[in-house]
Amino acid sequence: MNAGRRMGPSYASSEGAASVRATLRALRDSGVAPSGAAAPLEVQPRSDEPPRLEAAVPIEGERIAVRTIPEPPVAGVAAFLDGIQRSQVVAHVDGVPLVHGAVAAAIRLRVDRRLRTWDAPRLRRALFAPLALLPTSLAEALRARVQVHDLGEVPSRHPQEITARALTAVQRAREAAEGELVSAWTARGAGTLVVDGGIAGHADGARHDGVIGVVKSHRTLYTGEDALPLLLGLREGERSTAVRVTSPRRHPVASWYLRLRDPAGRSPLFGLVRVEVSPETRDLTARADLVSRWLLAERAPVALPDQRWDVMVYGIRDCEQYLTAILA
Amino acid sequence: MTTPILGRVVATERRPNTPHEFHFWTALDAPIGIGTIVRVESARPIAGVLPTIYGVVTEGFGYTDLQTPLHDVLGADGEPAGSAFAPTERTEIRLYTAAVLRHVPEEPLQPVPMGTVHLATEADVHAALRMDSYVGGSAARGIPVGLYRAGGTEAAVHLDADFLLGPEAAHLSISGVSGLATKTSAVEWLLGSIFAHFPASKGRVAAVCFNVKGPDLCFLDQPATSLTEEDRAIYARLGVPAAPFANVHYFAPWSAKGGQLATLRSNEALQHNVTPLTWGLRETLQYAEVLLNKDDVDAKADALIDFIKERVLDQVFSDPALERAHEVRSFSDLEQWFRELLRGLEARNSDVWRTHHIATIRKVRNRLTNISTRCKGLVTDDGMVSDLPFGSMQDRAVYVVDVANLEEDAQDLVFARIVSQLREHLEKRQLGVEQVIVFVDELNKYAPADGPDTYVRKMLLDIAERGRYLGLVLFGAQQFRSQVHRRVVGNSGSTLYGRMDPDELATPGYQTLAPATKARLATLEKGQLMVRHPHFGQPIFVRFPRPAVLTGREGVERFPQAEEMALDAAITRALRRLDPTISLGWVQDALALAGEDEDGILRARNRTLQARPDDVKAFFKAQLRKRATPEVAARRGPTPLRVPASDDPYG
Numbered sequence A: 001m002n003a004g005r006r007m008g009p010s011y012a013s014s015e016g017a018a019s020v021r022a023t024l025r026a027l028r029d030s031g032v033a034p035s036g037a038a039a040p041l042e043v044q045p046r047s048d049e050p051p052r053l054e055a056a057v058p059i060e061g062e063r064i065a066v067r068t069i070p071e072p073p074v075a076g077v078a079a080f081l082d083g084i085q086r087s088q089v090v091a092h093v094d095g096v097p098l099v100h101g102a103v104a105a106a107i108r109l110r111v112d113r114r115l116r117t118w119d120a121p122r123l124r125r126a127l128f129a130p131l132a133l134l135p136t137s138l139a140e141a142l143r144a145r146v147q148v149h150d151l152g153e154v155p156s157r158h159p160q161e162i163t164a165r166a167l168t169a170v171q172r173a174r175e176a177a178e179g180e181l182v183s184a185w186t187a188r189g190a191g192t193l194v195v196d197g198g199i200a201g202h203a204d205g206a207r208h209d210g211v212i213g214v215v216k217s218h219r220t221l222y223t224g225e226d227a228l229p230l231l232l233g234l235r236e237g238e239r240s241t242a243v244r245v246t247s248p249r250r251h252p253v254a255s256w257y258l259r260l261r262d263p264a265g266r267s268p269l270f271g272l273v274r275v276e277v278s279p280e281t282r283d284l285t286a287r288a289d290l291v292s293r294w295l296l297a298e299r300a301p302v303a304l305p306d307q308r309w310d311v312m313v314y315g316i317r318d319c320e321q322y323l324t325a326i327l328a
Numbered sequence B: 001m002t003t004p005i006l007g008r009v010v011a012t013e014r015r016p017n018t019p020h021e022f023h024f025w026t027a028l029d030a031p032i033g034i035g036t037i038v039r040v041e042s043a044r045p046i047a048g049v050l051p052t053i054y055g056v057v058t059e060g061f062g063y064t065d066l067q068t069p070l071h072d073v074l075g076a077d078g079e080p081a082g083s084a085f086a087p088t089e090r091t092e093i094r095l096y097t098a099a100v101l102r103h104v105p106e107e108p109l110q111p112v113p114m115g116t117v118h119l120a121t122e123a124d125v126h127a128a129l130r131m132d133s134y135v136g137g138s139a140a141r142g143i144p145v146g147l148y149r150a151g152g153t154e155a156a157v158h159l160d161a162d163f164l165l166g167p168e169a170a171h172l173s174i175s176g177v178s179g180l181a182t183k184t185s186a187v188e189w190l191l192g193s194i195f196a197h198f199p200a201s202k203g204r205v206a207a208v209c210f211n212v213k214g215p216d217l218c219f220l221d222q223p224a225t226s227l228t229e230e231d232r233a234i235y236a237r238l239g240v241p242a243a244p245f246a247n248v249h250y251f252a253p254w255s256a257k258g259g260q261l262a263t264l265r266s267n268e269a270l271q272h273n274v275t276p277l278t279w280g281l282r283e284t285l286q287y288a289e290v291l292l293n294k295d296d297v298d299a300k301a302d303a304l305i306d307f308i309k310e311r312v313l314d315q316v317f318s319d320p321a322l323e324r325a326h327e328v329r330s331f332s333d334l335e336q337w338f339r340e341l342l343r344g345l346e347a348r349n350s351d352v353w354r355t356h357h358i359a360t361i362r363k364v365r366n367r368l369t370n371i372s373t374r375c376k377g378l379v380t381d382d383g384m385v386s387d388l389p390f391g392s393m394q395d396r397a398v399y400v401v402d403v404a405n406l407e408e409d410a411q412d413l414v415f416a417r418i419v420s421q422l423r424e425h426l427e428k429r430q431l432g433v434e435q436v437i438v439f440v441d442e443l444n445k446y447a448p449a450d451g452p453d454t455y456v457r458k459m460l461l462d463i464a465e466r467g468r469y470l471g472l473v474l475f476g477a478q479q480f481r482s483q484v485h486r487r488v489v490g491n492s493g494s495t496l497y498g499r500m501d502p503d504e505l506a507t508p509g510y511q512t513l514a515p516a517t518k519a520r521l522a523t524l525e526k527g528q529l530m531v532r533h534p535h536f537g538q539p540i541f542v543r544f545p546r547p548a549v550l551t552g553r554e555g556v557e558r559f560p561q562a563e564e565m566a567l568d569a570a571i572t573r574a575l576r577r578l579d580p581t582i583s584l585g586w587v588q589d590a591l592a593l594a595g596e597d598e599d600g601i602l603r604a605r606n607r608t609l610q611a612r613p614d615d616v617k618a619f620f621k622a623q624l625r626k627r628a629t630p631e632v633a634a635r636r637g638p639t640p641l642r643v644p645a646s647d648d649p650y651g
Helices: A003-007 A020-029 A136-145 A159-188 A228-232 A284-297 A314-327 B069-075 B080-085 B122-128 B183-197 B229-238 B268-273 B281-285 B299-312 B331-348 B358-369 B408-427 B455-470 B486-490 B515-521 B552-558 B567-576 B584-591 B598-611 B616-625 B631-636
Strands: A066-068 A077-093 A096-111 A114-129 A148-150 A192-196 A211-215 A238-240 A243-245 A253-259 A272-277 B005-010 B021-026 B037-041 B052-064 B092-104 B116-119 B142-150 B153-160 B172-175 B205-211 B248-252 B274-276 B398-402 B435-440 B472-478 B494-497 B528-532 B540-543
Touching: A020 A077, A020 A096, A020 A136, A066 A284, A077 A114, A077 A159, A077 A284, A077 A314, A096 A159, A096 A314, A114 A136, A114 A159, A114 A314, A136 A148, A159 A192, A159 A211, A192 A284, A192 A314, A211 A284, A238 A284, A253 A284, A272 A284, B005 B037, B021 B037, B037 B122, B052 B122, B052 B515, B092 B122, B122 B153, B142 B183, B142 B229, B142 B528, B153 B229, B172 B183, B183 B205, B183 B435, B183 B472, B205 B408, B248 B268, B268 B274, B281 B299, B281 B331, B281 B408, B299 B331, B299 B358, B331 B358, B408 B435, B408 B455, B408 B472, B455 B472, B455 B486, B472 B486, B515 B528, B567 B584, B567 B598, B584 B616, B598 B616
Parallel strands: A077 A192, A114 A148, A192 A211, B172 B472, B172 B494, B205 B398, B205 B435, B248 B274, B248 B398, B435 B472
Antiparallel strands: A066 A238, A077 A096, A096 A114, A211 A272, A238 A253, A243 A253, A253 A272, B005 B021, B005 B116, B021 B092, B037 B052, B037 B116, B052 B092, B142 B153, B142 B540, B494 B528, B528 B540
16 A cells, blocks of 8 residues: 555645635735625525426437336446535625635546545636726735636626626536546546536537436426326336437537436436437447446445435545535 | 655544544555554644654544445345445545654643654654653663554563662553463563563562462473464564573472472472472461451450560460470460460469450460461471571572462461561561562452451552562552552552453443453453553553463473372472482381371471481481471571560560
8 A cells, every 4th residue: 555645635735726715815905894604606596497398319219218228237437527616705895796616626536446536636716706897906906816707797786697697607617627627537537437417518528438427407308298208207227218419509419318216106307317428429229228237336325315316326426525525 | 754644633623632632534444453653743833843743543433424324225225235236335434543642842732733644663652652761771771561563563662660660660460351361471471571671780680479379380480382483583572581480489388288389380300499388386476467357356365466476485484374484486385385374274263364364365275276277288386487588589580489279368378478578678678689579460359449458458558559669569460450459559550451351341440441442452362461651651552472481281281290199208209309319218217217297207307308408318317206396496596575664564
């Protein structure tokens, strides 16, 4: 055992130069009274898009059908990727909210059945604010002290509009951090990487056989009305046939639904995940079956006590735990 | 010093670090366990100095991110075998609690800071246990007690002679369950270590060991047959010769029949250093209190015993009530004195003699003359004395007193008298050595935590509390430390623990030990000890080798006990030690002189053995012809007595 190597820091603490404490100090020094402790923006009520069905083009047969995974689960995933974000309003200047955002993403590689961090995690911390709405002297003072992300022009000075913009910016920062790691994996990683969420946003990931996206939420179900009962009626260990999912600003992916756990007596979405892989696969059926077997194998250990344990694989929960620890 | 980082110190509000305790985590495969000594390095200087903290692991925790066992049941679908399929093992932690051994620098004493945790090196162990102050250098006084081994580190652990044998502190208490080669083996090993390392500049040292059961200490001069290479390596590492004790002397009373000594070391091949232990009236009466309980000796009886000790014993005593002058030197003499005195009182029809009522006289006669029966083999009727060499004890010698075959009363007498003699001679600086270690097993019997306040217990308390000033050091062993008087164990500067009984560990005396430390104590292997010592901030686990002497069990197999012999054969064997030309035939011819008087024959043998004459045959025959006379006692001279005051009520 090389204890020194194993025990060394797995990320560079200098990354992310705008810790909450440094930001608050910079604000105080600039004459701005910080706000009291506020709940993270991520947990505050927000207006989401309404749930919807979106028809997709079947690419494994002519129509969506149910397919039983032909062979038992088997371990095949090498690593897991997830990202987290934390945002909070730290001060108001003339009613303009200043948001501190922190994002982190990491890949956890499985070695001898234990997870450890692959490469360096990506950490970003910044103050998100519309600099044009702040006094110039304050903007300059803050820029000199902490990393500042300018939200640019905002349609109005409504505080909620600004916080929504900040939240979106933080989210993009997280996606960017995740994207960096996906690219790094496709360049240097060995084996298959499971990404929490879709991979259509990552150009490298959407084209690489070694990257799988697992989507846990289903505000958009990629099926027409006619195939919906089939999809919602999937039994444990069954999958739908694959469809092609496309989006204007995203990369096309092959996707199918997979029932990880028995939904008997529960919501029809219980244990249901949507899997995304590169569409550039020679034998999609074999690929989808194999990936499904890999994901079914990842049901254990169970990701409890996470509320999304029915659809979350343990490796993703481990990523979250790790990121929470280093972002604290 | 650069050593791999093994762990990191952690502290939370719920589990904070303190100046005497800290927590750290390690990788799952880190070579850390209960008892491992670690070094904490902090990167934050205090008063310009980077602090280093040494600690010993006292508790360990392991857990996963599982919130409740039910989650694992769910994950495995209720099938225990199901979880084996999981491709990932849950995140798991090894969290340890360590007790601080030492802060460097010592001041200011602060909570243990965050820092990296390293396995202690040998130099760290020395520093952590403060051995740097007494091991090595010109004033070296370290006594190796064992090897500390953990995570690939091996370090000799030394006790400070000044704190083991005095004068700073003293005494050793050894606890452990029976039958696991802990107590006796540890003492044998430690005595060897003391003899090898006790600095000559601190004087001479000897050991007096009481063998209270079985053959445990009967073969200290015989080499071990079962030393392994590992044992020899430990001996070499600690600088202790892997050899039996070179200078051992055995003392045992005669058997009840008197033919041979009452010891398991009775094989003829081992008789060269076995000496009878016999006492006469004078030696016994000094410690009558040991044998006579309070029911026996009321104030009146006590007064008569005192009178006998001061006015009758070892001197010519005349009284109108007696037909003749008596010189009482033995139990036989005393019995004659009592008989004549009572006869005289009856003749005078008197109930009182010198303020003592005749009933008291009868009672004291009964109790005193009964002693030679109760302690047969040890106490002789004829005043024959064969004793330990008080005054000429030798440096690095072991004196084993085998009382295993004596009745409990007689054991108490032996114990009380020998320890008292040691004390008296040490007080006068006339023992022959400056330090004497007294090893007593079964301390819970001799110095119980509760029960009557016996003479032996009072004496042990006295040694425990004041012995270190004299050089009288108690090494006490017991199965249950909680059952030994707390002032005896409390005054032990050093303590060794072998495998302990879990029930014993549940007693209040062990509350300071962490549960994991107790669990380790309850499962210690042979050859492992937990050591407490004044220099060590916390108990330390060490390994010690098998003693380099023949075990009792092997000894009795290799040197079978001599069978009880006929009187002539026993006499022949005893006298041959002095004169190898003596044959059974010669003895049989000589015994014909004595007729049927067995006691007279045994007396003649005893006197011959004690006198060790040049012409053994002639001396023995001369003794046979004599009526028993207290020759030996006379040679010793009477004990000086106070001049009685004119108003002495006894006068």
